[in-house]
Amino acid sequence: MGAKKIGFDITDATVPAREIMRGGPGRDGIFALTNPEFVSAAEAKITDDTRVLGVFFNGIAKAYPLRMLTIHEIVSDSIDDQFYAIT
Numbered sequence: 001m002g003a004k005k006i007g008f009d010i011t012d013a014t015v016p017a018r019e020i021m022r023g024g025p026g027r028d029g030i031f032a033l034t035n036p037e038f039v040s041a042a043e044a045k046i047t048d049d050t051r052v053l054g055v056f057f058n059g060i061a062k063a064y065p066l067r068m069l070t071i072h073e074i075v076s077d078s079i080d081d082q083f084y085a086i087t
Contacts, residue, residue, distance in 0.1 A: 032074040032085075038062065053086055055079070 010017055044065065046052065052063040057079045064075055064086050075086040 030073050032076050033068070033072040034076045036064075036075055036077055055084070055086070057082060 010020065013020070041063070046063065046065065051066040053066065053069065054064070055062045055077075060079045062077070062079070069075070069086065073087065077084060077086065
């Protein structure tokens with residue numbers, strides 16, 4: 001096994017290991033959004049050009065704006081008793 005740095009093998013990296021730096025929050029530094037509160041599209045300021053990730057299950061539709069996913073990255077949610085993650 002080659003050189004280990006930052007938790008994975010960088011033996012064949014095109015950037016020298018000494019130049020690889022950590023950035024952003026540390027591991028597990030961005031917490032999942034759990035039990036999200038839902039509001040109407042108008043209240044959330046959803047327009048025709050707002051990008052969302054949508055879920056439709058058992059006749060229930062939910063939309064997760066990408067602007068929120070940029071902050072939280074993961075949403076843990078459920079419809080009825082079916083749990084899922086949005087990433």
